[in-house]
Amino acid sequence: MEDAAERFMEQDEFDSSEITSPLPFRPPCRSTTRLQIQRSNVCSRAYFVVVMVFFHVYILNIIALLLYVHYNNGLGDLDSGNVGSPSAPVGGSRLPQPAPPTDLHDVEDYSHSFSLPRIEGIRVGHIQRLSLVQDRTHEMKTLSLKPLLFEISGFLSEEECRVVVQLAQLKGLTDSQTAFGRGQEDSMQPLLSLSTEEVFSLLDLNQDGLLQKQEIVSHTRSQDGTWLSPVNLRQILTGLESHPTGTLSLGDFKQVFDVSQHSGQHQSGKLHNNFKHRNKHTWLYQGPGSHHVLQTLRNRIISLTRLPSPLVELSEPLQVVRYEYRDFSDAHYDSSPSRSETTCSHTRLTGNSSALTEVSCRYLTVLIHLSSVEDGGESTFPVADNRTYDEKALLQGEVDLTDTQQTCGKSNLKVKPTTGTALLWYNHLSDGEGWMGELDEYSLHGECPVKKGVKWLANSWINVDPDHQQQESYQRLVAQKHRTKSGLEEYYQSVSHSDFHQDL
Numbered sequence: 146m147e148d149a150a151e152r153f154m155e156q157d158e159f160d161s162s163e164i165t166s167p168l169p170f171r172p173p174c175r176s177t178t179r180l181q182i183q184r185s186n187v188c189s190r191a192y193f194v195v196v197m198v199f200f201h202v203y204i205l206n207i208i209a210l211l212l213y214v215h216y217n218n219g220l221g222d223l224d225s226g227n228v229g230s231p232s233a234p235v236g237g238s239r240l241p242q243p244a245p246p247t248d249l250h251d252v253e254d255y256s257h258s259f260s261l262p263r264i265e266g267i268r269v270g271h272i273q274r275l276s277l278v279q280d281r282t283h284e285m286k287t288l289s290l291k292p293l294l295f296e297i298s299g300f301l302s303e304e305e306c307r308v309v310v311q312l313a314q315l316k317g318l319t320d321s322q323t324a325f326g327r328g329q330e331d332s333m334q335p336l337l338s339l340s341t342e343e344v345f346s347l348l349d350l351n352q353d354g355l356l357q358k359q360e361i362v363s364h365t366r367s368q369d370g371t372w373l374s375p376v377n378l379r380q381i382l383t384g385l386e387s388h389p390t391g392t393l394s395l396g397d398f399k400q401v402f403d404v405s406q407h408s409g410q411h412q413s414g415k416l417h418n419n420f421k422h423r424n425k426h427t428w429l430y431q432g433p434g435s436h437h438v439l440q441t442l443r444n445r446i447i448s449l450t451r452l453p454s455p456l457v458e459l460s461e462p463l464q465v466v467r468y469e470y471r472d473f474s475d476a477h478y479d480s481s482p483s484r485s486e487t488t489c490s491h492t493r494l495t496g497n498s499s500a501l502t503e504v505s506c507r508y509l510t511v512l513i514h515l516s517s518v519e520d521g522g523e524s525t526f527p528v529a530d531n532r533t534y535d536e537k538a539l540l541q542g543e544v545d546l547t548d549t550q551q552t553c554g555k556s557n558l559k560v561k562p563t564t565g566t567a568l569l570w571y572n573h574l575s576d577g578e579g580w581m582g583e584l585d586e587y588s589l590h591g592e593c594p595v596k597k598g599v600k601w602l603a604n605s606w607i608n609v610d611p612d613h614q615q616q617e618s619y620q621r622l623v624a625q626k627h628r629t630k631s632g633l634e635e636y637y638q639s640v641s642h643s644d645f646h647q648d649l
Contacts, residue, residue: 300445305438345398381398429465466602513567514565518561524593526588553591573585
């Protein structure tokens with residue numbers, strides 16, 4: 146028993162010594178992995194916090210920018226309303242304010258890329274809905290496809306029409322009872338009653354007894370019409386160029402001049418007899434500084450035609466016309482065919498210096514009826530939507546369809562004047578490349594005599610040179626002129642009325 150007890154005690158001491166003996170510490174592998182995961186989680190949370198901070202700052206900046214723009218626009222609307230309030234009618238209906246004018250510094254860069262959009266007519270009677278005024282929809286109806294002609298009811302309000310009429314009366318109207326050749330290509334004074342010798346002497350500037358080409362060109366080109374028609378001039382120049390010496394003596398000139406007169410009368414016939422119209426008219430400037438209704442009208446025309454704003458802004462001023470009892474306008478063209486011996490009036494400063502005559506180049510016409518008429522006064526289109534166009538067909542025996550005093554009832558299309566209604570038609574076809582093509586002969590139009598009442602209308606013509614490069618040169622010149630002016634208003638008054646526009 147004692148031996149067994151001693152062995153048990155020895156075994157117990159040995160076990161205790163094994164348990165209490167120090168061992169080197171080896172941390173388990175999973176503790177190291179857990180530490181790395183904890184550090185990674187800390188980095189991810191820090192990155193997330195930084196990203197969220199930047200995101201919130203970005204959102205706050207966007208909100209601040211939107212608030213800034215919103216309040217600035219609100220103040221601008223208030224300012225424009227205050228400006229227009231003195232001119233507001235007594236009844237309280239405020240006229241719409243014009244949009245800010247286009248910065249003409251951009252004209253030079255823009256002229257290289259713009260084209261001339263055209264509205265599709267689809268078919269006669271087709272109606273398109275337009276948004277020309279805020280909170281209102283206009284309807285545009287196709288009246289004909291040849292020419293491409295549209296009617297827009299309510300284009301101007303009665304109040305806007307009244308203001309335009311009053312501005313025209315304030316400026317004063319001029320009688321325009323004139324007679325000139327049919328169409329703008331022949332819009333010149335009739336040939337004076339001169340002998341062939343007198344005509345030769347007038348053309349012979351150096352009085353050397355011989356007529357050179359430059360003498361014809363320099364003497365027949367004028368801004369207020371010329372007493373030799375393009376038909377006469379073409380015949381004279383053809384005879385001169387075919388002559389071996391390149392000059393014409395008096396004897397040679399007599400033969401050429403007689404042929405030119407006979408050819409012109411034979412070609413023109415009765416149709417190209419004197420075009421007559423009787424009315425009163427004036428011109429209203431629409432640029433900065435003009436009445437806000439006129440600026441609104443111009444901006445509305447930009448929206449309607451979808452043309453580049455610089456093109457519209459650099460066109461002719463608004464023409465306002467008054468027709469009284471029996472006043473009329475025979476059928477005519479607003480624009481001119483493109484020919485080598487002519488240059489456009491609006492681009493004449495950059496045009497061909499050797500051109501014989503200056504003509505009006507009008508891509509389209511917007512005619513606005515400013516009043517209704519009790520009887521008569523319709524706008525007429527004698528050959529609208531004819532299958533073919535034949536100038537001789539306009540002369541039916543003793544009846545001339547272009548004579549609105551006698552044959553207005555036989556016109557293919559007539560539009561009764563209604564206050565605020567606008568007519569838009571293209572005077573030229575498209576060239577197939579986005580620019581202005583040939584004159585549309587179906588655009589022949591006139592105004593029937595007023596039988597009862599007074600008729601007011603406004604013409605807005607968009608000037609475009611058939612030569613795309615010529616139009617670009619003109620707009621570059623305008624941009625350069627603009628940069629030399631100290632103020633925009635001074636530029637418009639000096640350039641638009643005297644330097645670049647001609648009262649036609």
